[in-house]
Amino acid sequence: MTDREAQLEQEKIAALTALEEVVSTEALEAWRVAHLGKSSPVMQAFSDLGKLPAEERPLVGRAANAVKQALESAYAVKSEQLRQAELERVLASERIDVTLPGRAVQRGRLHPLNQTLREVCQIFRDMGFQIYRSPEVETDDFNFTYLNIPPYHPARDMWDTFYTDKDGVLLRTHTSPGQIHIMRERAPEHIRAILPGTTMRYEQLTARSEIEFIQVEVLVVGKGITFADMKGTLIDFAARAFGKDARTRLRPSYFPFTEPSAEMDVECFVCGGEGCNVCKGTGWLEILGCGMVHPTVLEYGGYDPQEFSGFAAGMGIDRSTLMRYRVDDIRHFRNNDIRFLEQF
Amino acid sequence: MKAPLSWIKDYIDVDGLNIEQIAHCLTMVGLEVEGIRLVGLPKPEAERHEFKYEGLTWDREKFVVAEVLEVLPHPNADRLVLCRLNDGTQELIILTGAPNLYPYKGKGELAQTLKVAYAREGAMLYDGHQPGQVLTKLKRAVIRGVESFSMICSEKELGISDEHEGVIILDADAPVGTPLVDYMGDAVFDISILPNMVRDASMLGIARELAAVTHRELRLPQGIPLPQGDALSKRVSLEVLNPELNPRFMLGMVENVQAQPSPYWVQRRLNLAGMRPIDALVDATNYTMLETGEPLHAFDYDLLRKRAGGNPPSIITRTAQPGETLTLLDGTVQPLDERMEVVADSAGPLSLAGIMGGMDSGITSQTQHVLLEAASWNFINIRQTLSKLKIPSEAGWRFSRGVHPALAEQALRLCLQRLLAWGGGRLVEGVLDAYPLPPQDPVVTLTEEEIISRLGAPVSLEEAAGILERLGFECTLQEDKLSAKTPPIRLDIGEGLIGKASLVEEIARIYGYERIPSKRLAVELPAPVFDTKLEAEERIREILVSLGLQDTVAYRQTSPQREARILPNQSIDPKHEYVRIKNPITPDRTVMRTSGLATMLELLEYNSKFRPSLALFEIGPVFLPVESQLLPNEALRLTVGLAGLREIPTWQTKTPEQRDFFDLKGVLEALLKGLHIPEVNFRPTERPTFHPGKCAEVLSGERVLGVFGELHPMVQEHYEFEALPVLAAELDADLLVALSRVEFEHQPLSNYPAMVEDIAVIVPEEVSAAALEAAIRQAGGKLLVNVRLFDIFRGEKLGLGKKSMAYQLTYQAFDRTLTDKDAETIRNRIVRALAREFGAVLRSQ
Incomplete structure (x- = not known):
């Protein structure tokens, strides 16, 4: 080296x-x-x-x-x-505290009533129903007379009504006047439709009663429509809305525009039928009124009651939303308190 | 309607049915049981209880019928007595303070013992001394030196009524030693009566329905035979002037009665049914009304005679004369009009027909001779009178729903029987019966096919006939046809086709809705008809929600004052047309709204104390009266409201920026783009609600979609906004819906690279951004695919009244890669155009 x-x-x-x-x-x-x-x-x-x-x-x-x-x-x-x-x-x-809150994103939401309304509409759409809407300010004739509730009929007591300063004009108390509108438009075709909309009743505004609320009317008119068809359709609806095992029952009731008339109850989804505050200890929740369209109504709608029959049902969107989320004050819906709405 | 089980059992044998089952049966025929009050009876065993139970169960061992043998004074207290009592097993001394036993004090052994409800030590009962119903256990105690371990009960303690003034004295035939629950244990069904089932607002009606659905025999009470003879017609005369309003009017009479207490079982039943027992005479009419459904009225014959100057009174039913008034039993003086039906005599109105008796002619505790009225009235007329006078009246409630005239006779016979039995006295021979307008009870025919085609259930004609017969119809079966005559107890069955519907309902009710099968609709779907409006409305909601806005549902009712708040001077234009509500519930809900903006500002105001940042929208109609139309136009409006900060402050963004005009504009642009509204453009405008310099119209082509802007400071002052500024838009949602497109052509994508370059031009201040951009796009041609404003600059260097606008331009072709030369050509074209149109100068790079 x-x-x-x-x-x-x-x-x-x-x-x-x-x-x-x-x-x-x-x-x-x-x-x-x-x-x-x-x-x-x-x-x-x-x-x-x-x-x-x-x-x-x-x-x-x-x-x-x-x-x-x-x-x-x-x-x-x-x-x-x-x-x-x-x-x-x-x-x-560069280590961060991952438990710090995430950056706030403002999320938009549908109003809970519109959420329920959408669900109901979707269920009926799936079942082949069309959607039809009609005015909120109505004539006395459409709201009452054509629905087999002539002036001074005791059944008028069933609806506390807002009247306007124009004779014969009122705020519709139910979506049922739409039945006459759609029948007159479609006769003699058959009908399978739902009629959603806002209705108004003269009530005190309290935690339990509202003056404005959303209803959905169901109407089927055709040849050979029977009570059994009504029962089957509404049970199908209940199964889709409340779960396929939801028990239901129909019991007789009275509406001037249907005969026979019925009220449909669904097993209380809060207590499962055991009895609780929501169902007032009965195990049942009333969800809709229904019945076979009265011959007089068919006639006013332009259908020959000898030849045609049909059924109608009506349900309250506010009430079912109220029960569903156990809302303690019905006024929350139209007060639109952001602290309430943000929960849905 | 409160129906005690014991009363129903008078007419039907319920053996084998427990309370739960009875309530279920009633509910399932349309007599919805809303609750069950136990008055002694135990809560029945059931797999599942479907009703709300309340009340008290009397323990068999602890509560028995006993008899008081002697009432002795208490050694240390004047207001207490000691009772020597036999409870069926032994004699005991019981302490009580019941005033109704004082009269027997110190009278020695009672010739007739007093039957009482006796509770032993340990019994659970209601505390008589506390308000309401407070459950308590009977305990041993020493009261004023005397030991007390059990008690003689009041109605309150047993849960029968609120009565606690004295103890219950049972009827003399009560069997001593029997468990009290066996003697008079009861349950009360609280039944909701449907408007067309007023016939069942009676014990008989309820029993009839129960009998029909359980295939049991109904025992109809007969009452006394209709009195024959002409004695009555000599003591009173009767005339009906308006048969239409008063189809039937009957009178009967009992003389020398005594207004003494009714038997205890009657008092108890009345209490349980929700009526206060008064005396034998009043109780007889009320009891009969509850039993049959026919309201009765009792006159004091002597008072009528006095009014007639000592002559036999002449009863006349007529409409009231103008100016007549009547003092009713409740003490109110009612002005009458000529559409109101009254029962009158020669001296004037006696009672408001079918609604309430008058103060001056009714029975009192002094009454000796009772003249009993059983009548039938036109339900529409009664309803009109009721709604005009707004008098709460049990009789009126019934008559306004239609009471069959045939019930008058049945009720008269039963009530006369009770007057005699409970009030003593003697029947006056004969009745007066004016029956000018007997109703035609409809006869309805049905075929099996008609039943099945309505119900979809295999109900045979025989089964249908059986059901109807159990409900009282007279049925005949001929070949394949059932003919049913409506029983004279109801007015709700129609004629012809309507009658068929009524009958099918009756058959279905009793046959059982539970037994009717469920089917799916087999008819083919109707031809498609779409509510495209609703679909578009839902798309608007969808887009706005996706942009982070909160959907709301607003009241339609408001007031002109509330809507005027959106104007700087808050003045109400008297010419502004409203749908006005005749019977508003509050002064701030007198009209239907005409402005969505007013609603939105209220929503923002309400919520601004809860959140520093708000973004809301609402879709709903406003109601615009149109002179030539009966009904208003219901114009659909979309309102959007933004307020306060752009975002909620967080640990990251401690002081977020405030929103401004362009936040709202951005929302609208995104919405309109999402709806594919064509030719969207904006232009400045002015509205009183908005800041004059921050207000714009949004248009599609030349069609105005709506107006938006920042709130005018003077308008802002009318509200208590905590989150500021407030920006709002009101758009014509009908127009949005009409212009929105679901069908559109997509923009193809180029595979060639894009060129991007920036230019800045100096233009006079008054040149609008929209005009500048339009000119750029126009000059740029189809190769200019995007224009983005990225800076605005003003400064001394530019000179007064000038601004520099800097744009990023993107060029792209579909068939080649663009060269610098292409870019230069386009840019020069743009610069020349801007110079020509606006005098724009390219800002030196």
């Missing part, structure tokens, strides 16, 4: 030892300049090659090359180590 070779070997040991001390990119750069830079011993060895005797040159050249490669690869390893360490340090410094 020549002196030169020995020097290079020493330089390698010295440089690698120095590299072990390096802990920053700045120090690494200084190390690189010192040990691999132009004036470093290794590079110097290359430029000094010409000064060596010819027979030493290849030996020293090889040795310098070997040292240079060794230092370069050590440098690369160190550089990668430092990069990793730096990254880890940066990442560690």
